[in-house]
Amino acid sequence: MPSSHGLSEQHKQHLNAALQLLRAGRGAEALADAERLAAAAPGVAEVQQFLGICHAQLGNDATAEGAFLQALRLAPGHPQVLANLATLWRRQKRQDEAVALWRRAVAAAPDFAQAWLDLGLTELDMGRVQQALSALRQAVRLQPQSALAWHALGNAQRGVGDLDAAETAFRKAVTVNPGYGSAWMNLGTVQRLLGRPEESLHSFENARRSGLEGPALADATVGALLDTGQAEQSLQQARRLVKDHPDFAPGHVSLAHLLWELAPGDDPLEAFRAAALAQPRHQALQLEYLGFLLKAQRAQTALDHIESGMQHADHPMLIRLQADALEQLGQRERAAVLYERLYRGQDGQEAGFLNAYTRHLLKAGQWDLAARIAHQATQRDARNQEAWANLGTAWRLLDDPREFWLCDYQRHIALLDIETPDGYADTADFLAALRASLDALHTAKREPVQQSLRGGSQTAGNLFGRRDPAIQAARKTLQRTVEGWLATLPADATHPFLRHNTRAIHFSGSWSVKLRSSGRHVNHIHPEGWMSSAFYVALPASVLASDGGATAGHIQFGQPLEILSLNLPARRTIRPEPGKLALFPSYMWHGTVPFVDSEPRITAAFDMLPRA
Numbered sequence: 001m002p003s004s005h006g007l008s009e010q011h012k013q014h015l016n017a018a019l020q021l022l023r024a025g026r027g028a029e030a031l032a033d034a035e036r037l038a039a040a041a042p043g044v045a046e047v048q049q050f051l052g053i054c055h056a057q058l059g060n061d062a063t064a065e066g067a068f069l070q071a072l073r074l075a076p077g078h079p080q081v082l083a084n085l086a087t088l089w090r091r092q093k094r095q096d097e098a099v100a101l102w103r104r105a106v107a108a109a110p111d112f113a114q115a116w117l118d119l120g121l122t123e124l125d126m127g128r129v130q131q132a133l134s135a136l137r138q139a140v141r142l143q144p145q146s147a148l149a150w151h152a153l154g155n156a157q158r159g160v161g162d163l164d165a166a167e168t169a170f171r172k173a174v175t176v177n178p179g180y181g182s183a184w185m186n187l188g189t190v191q192r193l194l195g196r197p198e199e200s201l202h203s204f205e206n207a208r209r210s211g212l213e214g215p216a217l218a219d220a221t222v223g224a225l226l227d228t229g230q231a232e233q234s235l236q237q238a239r240r241l242v243k244d245h246p247d248f249a250p251g252h253v254s255l256a257h258l259l260w261e262l263a264p265g266d267d268p269l270e271a272f273r274a275a276a277l278a279q280p281r282h283q284a285l286q287l288e289y290l291g292f293l294l295k296a297q298r299a300q301t302a303l304d305h306i307e308s309g310m311q312h313a314d315h316p317m318l319i320r321l322q323a324d325a326l327e328q329l330g331q332r333e334r335a336a337v338l339y340e341r342l343y344r345g346q347d348g349q350e351a352g353f354l355n356a357y358t359r360h361l362l363k364a365g366q367w368d369l370a371a372r373i374a375h376q377a378t379q380r381d382a383r384n385q386e387a388w389a390n391l392g393t394a395w396r397l398l399d400d401p402r403e404f405w406l407c408d409y410q411r412h413i414a415l416l417d418i419e420t421p422d423g424y425a426d427t428a429d430f431l432a433a434l435r436a437s438l439d440a441l442h443t444a445k446r447e448p449v450q451q452s453l454r455g456g457s458q459t460a461g462n463l464f465g466r467r468d469p470a471i472q473a474a475r476k477t478l479q480r481t482v483e484g485w486l487a488t489l490p491a492d493a494t495h496p497f498l499r500h501n502t503r504a505i506h507f508s509g510s511w512s513v514k515l516r517s518s519g520r521h522v523n524h525i526h527p528e529g530w531m532s533s534a535f536y537v538a539l540p541a542s543v544l545a546s547d548g549g550a551t552a553g554h555i556q557f558g559q560p561l562e563i564l565s566l567n568l569p570a571r572r573t574i575r576p577e578p579g580k581l582a583l584f585p586s587y588m589w590h591g592t593v594p595f596v597d598s599e600p601r602i603t604a605a606f607d608m609l610p611r612a
Contacts, residue, residue, distance in 0.1 A: 014037055015047065015050060017033065018030045018033035018037070019050070028058070031051075031055065034054045037051075043074060044074070045071045048068070048070045048071035052084060052088075061088060061091075068081060077104065079104075079108045079109040079115060082104050082108070082115075083105045086101035086102045099119060099126075102118055102119035103119065106138070113139055113143040116136070117136070117149050119135040120134075120149075120152055132159075136152050139153070146176070147173045147174075147177035147183065150176065151169070151183045154167075154168075157169055158186070158190060163193055166186075167194065170184075171187060174187060174206070180210065181208075181211055184204070184212070185204060185220065187200075188200035191203060192220070192223060192227060193462055194465040195461055195466045196465055197227035201228065204217060204221050216248075218241045219251050219254055222251075223461075226258070226461075227461035235255075235259070241255070242255050242272075242275070246271075246279070247279060247285065252271060252272040252285070252289070253272075255271060256272050256449075260296070260446070260448070261448060262444060262445060264445055264446050268449075269289075269292070269296075273289070275289075276289040283315065286318070290302045290306065293305070294325060295449050303325040306318065306325065316345065319338050319341070320338075320356065323360075326338070327356075327360055327363070336360065339357045350380070351387055354374070358377065359390065359561070362566065363564050363565060363566075370390070370397075371398060374387055378496070382496065385525050385530075385586045388587035389588070389589055391406070392407050392589075393568075396568065405495075406496070407557075407558065409571045409572040412584060412588065415576075415577075416581045417579065417581075418481050419480065419481070423473065427579040428578075430470070433469075434470040434473075437468045437470045438459070438471075439514075441459040441512060442457045442459060442514045445457070452523075452524035453515065453519065453522075454519060454520055454521070455516050456519040456600070463510040464507050475510075478535060478606070481581055483503060483504055485583060486501055486503045487503050496587070497530070500610045502610040504611040505531070505610060506611045508529055509607045511605055512537075512602065512603065515600060515601040515602075517597050518594050518595070518596060519595075521590075521591045522591050523556075523589050523590065525588065526586040527586070528586075529586035530585070530607075530608060531583060531585060531607070532605070533606050534581070534582045534605050535581045535582075535604045536578050536581075536602075537604055539576055539601055540598070540601055541599065542596060543595050552596070553595035553601055554576065554593045555573070555582055555592050556574075556590065557570060557584065557588055558571025558588070558589055559571070560589050
């Protein structure tokens, strides 16, 4: 607190007694004493600050603010007063102003641990993760026994994709406070993302033992059970979840996905539909239900649901979904009215919407406008892979040579040999071991609803996090191969792919795909990556034999989404080979040609982000 210089000994005793009343929860009595002290010693900053604290605790925010400001006038720049006013402003959702005060506080008192923590938490709430990281690192340095600080740091590190560091921070939090349920849950979530679902289940159980309950923990457990291969238990848990918490939208999403992949004979939307109809005012539930319908290509059902008089009909996201449904149904003129209406509004400048609007314009033949909107999307989010893909498509339709600057179909695509990992006689020996490991993970009966594959299955969770010897050997040799190729690429600070080439990567996602006869990948891009891949583990005879004019099972580049109906051929087609790795920018359209064979086509794939 500010100095109590100017207070008599008697007043100091009264102030200490009032402080004890406040700590005992007797705020009204403490306030009365504070007001008497303020009348007796109006020029003492400590009294004004205490008066502000009392008013803030009783919810008298305007009066509290006046008292804190008066304390600052009496003790300009005092870090504790700045922090107290910042706390009040944060509670009032005045985060920018609060952050400015906390920054002044830590500048004046660099060892003010609580101010660093509150600054970091606020930056995190605002989505400014890098700024939060800096503040929270100071907080844990100054307060290494603060479980809250470690937990917040873990959340920030997860926010920037540093899952290993996040796991370390969450472990610190539960070491300091073994009963910290939220930290246990977040630790389990990160462990699952790292590909260690068995450990995540253990952490989730510790969260329950710590007293944490609720649908979010149950939903996290559903995913971890699936990743460990306990598909039936995962499905049972998901069914219980939606029964116990019919208003929990993520639970319905999880159940619908599980039923889609594991139980094709069941209606994946039965419980979801019932919940949406029973809770028309539940906005999050309605939006998730409609989004799933569109992913499942049930646009007419989605449109009927929207037009049945549901609540919040003027919500921008609902209008967007209605436009998407109309677009999917080919009702382009009706969709155009809604897209244009959204574009003129405040929500029309978000990159995700601009991408949807660009797709509409490409289908409508408005290629100049599509190029302008796609360019806006890249300006809004320079790492948005779909925005760059759409821009490249518009340039191609306009015969703009910048298509080939963006998508160099020769230099930006590679098909590389890998080194045989240690412990294997040769590449064939390694691929046989890897295939055996991957076969055991392909338990789904059909493809995920929102993925590019058709006629196959995809493994759950983070493939490269699994502690399987063959999978770990693949991860290491593939990373060496990737980084060796990146070292051969030129530097170009103006190029959306090359400018991020640090010649080192970390994996942002990894999985395996098993395509059955007639299976394929529809043309797509990878929105979560910077560079993407396909490593060929096993190929059927029909693919191995294809050559010359035959392209069964080949990977093709440059052909946009089929739903755009642009009738553009692929720019390059590559024949896959077992043990070879294909690499390409994540924004480059790619897909596969169907094949007919009794044997499957098995790949391991991964997305990458640059590593400093």
